[in-house]
Amino acid sequence: MTTTEVSLTPLLAQVNAATQLLATSDDVPAEVGELIDSLDSQLGAPRPIDADPYLTTTLWSAAFRAEKALRHDNAGDARRDVRLALEQVRQALRDIVDRRPYGDDIPIGDVLGATLTILDAPQGAVAELFGVSVRQLQRWLAPGGAQPSGLDAARVRIVAQIANQLRHTFTGPGVLAWFARVHPTLGRAPIEMLGDPPEYPKVLAAATAARAMTS
Structure with missing residues (x-):
């Protein structure tokens, strides 16, 4: 099975919850950091994601930026940059999942x-x-x-x-x-x-x- 079929829908739900949590937090909550640290494995690396290459590139780039943002020394800067990157992750995941029912492998x-x-x-x-x-x-x-x-x-x-x-x-x-x-x-x-x-x-x-x- 492809990564899209196996795990992206529940991952999208996790990212949605994380973005909502970030919106009401003064810093990056530990569970959000754990989610970002787990993106590599949850996205199925090194298996390819069966989706539009543009969206998968956007997704991986945003995941990398989110991981990098966690390492900011300043908590405020970390929260700001994590929010931006995680929102890009969310939108890319959303579009991949939404387009799945219309892919070439669907009758x-x-x-x-x-x-x-x-x-x-x-x-x-x-x-x-x-x-x-x-x-x-x-x-x-x-x-x-x-x-x-x-x-x-x-x-x-x-x-x-x-x-x-x-x-x-x-x-x-x-x-x-x-x-x-x-x-x-x-x-x-x-x-x-x-x-x-x-x-x-x-x-x-x-x-x-x-x-x-x-x-």
């Missing part, structure tokens, strides 16, 4: 169904988001019907990941509206970028940033 039919639940929208609007006709969407949804494959499957998965991020900020109709509006950072409507897989990381990053603003 595309399950991904499609989960996305429809989030969007809670008419089939016409959903089909447009996936770049297919309503008829094609209905074939995908029919019991025993053909499933998305190739570029269609890639688009379904990225829409699922983006919608999963945005559901923490918007309702289903709000998620659809986010795709349709010109995004100030992207310079165009996100839906216009869904036909070009190399653009997917930019769109996902914009959605993740929208969620971070409400965390």
